[in-house]
Amino acid sequence: MTASAEASAREGSSVRGRALADAARSGDRRALARLLTQIEDRTSAAEAALRILYPLAGKAHLVGVTGAPGAGKSTLVASLVGEARAGGRPVAVLAIDPSSPITGGAILGDRVRMQAYAGDRDVFIRSMASRGHVGGLATSTVAAAAVLDACGFPLIFIETVGTGQSEVAVAAIADTTLVVQAPEMGDEVQAIKAGLLEVADIVVVNKADRPGADRAASHLRAMLTVGAQHDRALGDRPRPKRPDVLLASGMAGTGVSEILAALDRREAKHGAGSREQADGTRLARAEAQLAGILAERLHQQLWDPERAAATEAVLRAVADHELDPYAAADQLLVSVAKGGRDGPTSAT
Amino acid sequence: MLARGLRDEGFEVVYTGLRQTPEMVVSAALQEDVDVVGLSILSGAHMTLLPRIVDGLRAQGMDDVLVTAGGIIPDVDIPVLREAGVDRVFGPGTTIRQVADYIRENARPHENG
Ligand SMILES: Nc1nc2c(ncn2[C@@H]2O[C@H](COP(=O)(O)OP(=O)(O)OP(=O)(O)O)[C@@H](O)[C@H]2O)c(=O)[nH]1
Ligand SMILES: [Mg+2]
Numbered sequence: 001m002t003a004s005a006e007a008s009a010r011e012g013s014s015v016r017g018r019a020l021a022d023a024a025r026s027g028d029r030r031a032l033a034r035l036l037t038q039i040e041d042r043t044s045a046a047e048a049a050l051r052i053l054y055p056l057a058g059k060a061h062l063v064g065v066t067g068a069p070g071a072g073k074s075t076l077v078a079s080l081v082g083e084a085r086a087g088g089r090p091v092a093v094l095a096i097d098p099s100s101p102i103t104g105g106a107i108l109g110d111r112v113r114m115q116a117y118a119g120d121r122d123v124f125i126r127s128m129a130s131r132g133h134v135g136g137l138a139t140s141t142v143a144a145a146a147v148l149d150a151c152g153f154p155l156i157f158i159e160t161v162g163t164g165q166s167e168v169a170v171a172a173i174a175d176t177t178l179v180v181q182a183p184e185m186g187d188e189v190q191a192i193k194a195g196l197l198e199v200a201d202i203v204v205v206n207k208a209d210r211p212g213a214d215r216a217a218s219h220l221r222a223m224l225t226v227g228a229q230h231d232r233a234l235g236d237r238p239r240p241k242r243p244d245v246l247l248a249s250g251m252a253g254t255g256v257s258e259i260l261a262a263l264d265r266r267e268a269k270h271g272a273g274s275r276e277q278a279d280g281t282r283l284a285r286a287e288a289q290l291a292g293i294l295a296e297r298l299h300q301q302l303w304d305p306e307r308a309a310a311t312e313a314v315l316r317a318v319a320d321h322e323l324d325p326y327a328a329a330d331q332l333l334v335s336v337a338k339g340g341r342d343g344p345t346s347a348t
Numbered sequence: 349m350l351a352r353g354l355r356d357e358g359f360e361v362v363y364t365g366l367r368q369t370p371e372m373v374v375s376a377a378l379q380e381d382v383d384v385v386g387l388s389i390l391s392g393a394h395m396t397l398l399p400r401i402v403d404g405l406r407a408q409g410m411d412d413v414l415v416t417a418g419g420i421i422p423d424v425d426i427p428v429l430r431e432a433g434v435d436r437v438f439g440p441g442t443t444i445r446q447v448a449d450y451i452r453e454n455a456r457p458h459e460n461g
Contacts, residue, residue, distance in 0.1 A: 036381065100355060105354065106361065107355045115365060115372050115376070118371045
């Protein structure tokens with residue numbers, strides 16, 4: 001494409017992005033769905049839409065739901081959705097499943113547990129594959145949540161499997177993080193290994209209809225208490241959160257209203273109205289988002305047709321041990337900073 | 349099975365489960381903004397379910413979504429289903445590769461950049 005053709009293509013997609021944003025905001029669910037696709041595909045239409053929607057967001061309560069595979073997260077989220085709907089609140093769910101690193105494909109299966117709300121336009125459920133984006137998963141997720149927030153969903157659940165670092169990171173960018181545990185032995189150790197308990201605001205021992213749930217809950221509480229004493233002994237060092245432990249059964253629906261109540265209490269205390277403790281979360285979220293976008297922008301610059309050969313030469317020098325990677329990184333940064341306005345990317 | 353196979357072909361597959369009503373299928377297709385709806389119908393109710401799903405998608409403005417079906421569908425029913433707006437019926441013995449190729453050739457393209 002010539003520079004001017006590229007500029008007009010970009011103009012076209014900004015117009016499309018703005019139109020989608022307006023339609024989505026006025027309640028058009030298909031427009032909302034299509035906008036979320038643009039966000040996932042990271043198009044310039046998505047950027048144009050976010051320019052409108054981001055300033056309108058920041059009001060919703062983002063609840064991360066994570067835990068080991070099969071812990072019952074989707075079933076529990078479905079019950080929480082039902083509970084919130086009973087109170088009349090619109091609810092959205094972002095259900096994230098991993099992409100295959102080899103084929104890029106994904107099976108998004110969380111929706112199976114949430115199909116009961118098909119007729120309700122105030123429940124919006126969207127599955128997303130983690131994909132292998134340079135910018136990381138956090139960027140698209142936060143952007144998708146901001147869109148749902150601006151479109152009038154005050155409560156947004158974000159489900160991720162708590163196995164990889166990036167999934168745990170996504171849970172941690174939420175205002176409140178729910179970690180779901182099944183009562184089976186060994187789950188606690190898994191959770192500690194994955195760093196799950198460190199990001200939890202609320203731990204739910206789920207499947208409480210099964211034997212062993214009470215014991216698992218008291219075991220967890222004891223463990224967290226010991227952890228807290230140890231933290232005090234550490235003095236000024238940053239302390240992990242001290243989560244509440246709640247028992248529930250997503251399937252039987254027990255303990256679900258208590259979880260929602262606990263979420264609402266947290267929201268009342270730390271929510272958009274209050275500045276203090278939630279500030280840390282909001283800053284972390286902004287940082288995760290920016291880090292992803294910066295990495296992506298840098299990647300675009302480095303592999304811009306005008307610069308790709310030079311980038312590749314530096315890469316080769318590092319591969320051949322002729323240049324150390326830190327010096328290489330500095331060299332690339334300097335080159336981008338100097339020449340960042342050259343080439344077809346300056347056509348805007 | 350098909351979901352697994354298509355994942356291995358590089359597709360993102362939203363699996364909605366068994367025994368879905370047309371309303372559930374349409375709602376999932378809308379919210380997920382899918383490019384293709386693939387339906388497996390073993391119950392024998394394809395002549396009622398498939399047209400209702402196609403109509404539901406159209407009513408939501410999703411005319412550009414590819415609708416495919418498989419399962420147990422007698423050959424005689426295929427022309428009627430095609431007439432009703434089902435884009436493709438896959439017979440028994442269709443390979444996953446064939447389904448994947450069909451989707452790649454016929455689904456609406458995504459925009460880049
Ligand atoms: N007994 C019992 N089983 C449950 C409960 N909740 C979920 N299950 C079962 O546990 C299995 C997994 O449930 P999901 O809700 O899909 O779990 P998940 O954590 O979302 O799973 P992934 O997203 O695959 O990691 C299913 O077979 C459910 O039927 C519960 O409260 N009690
Ligand atoms: Mg799930």
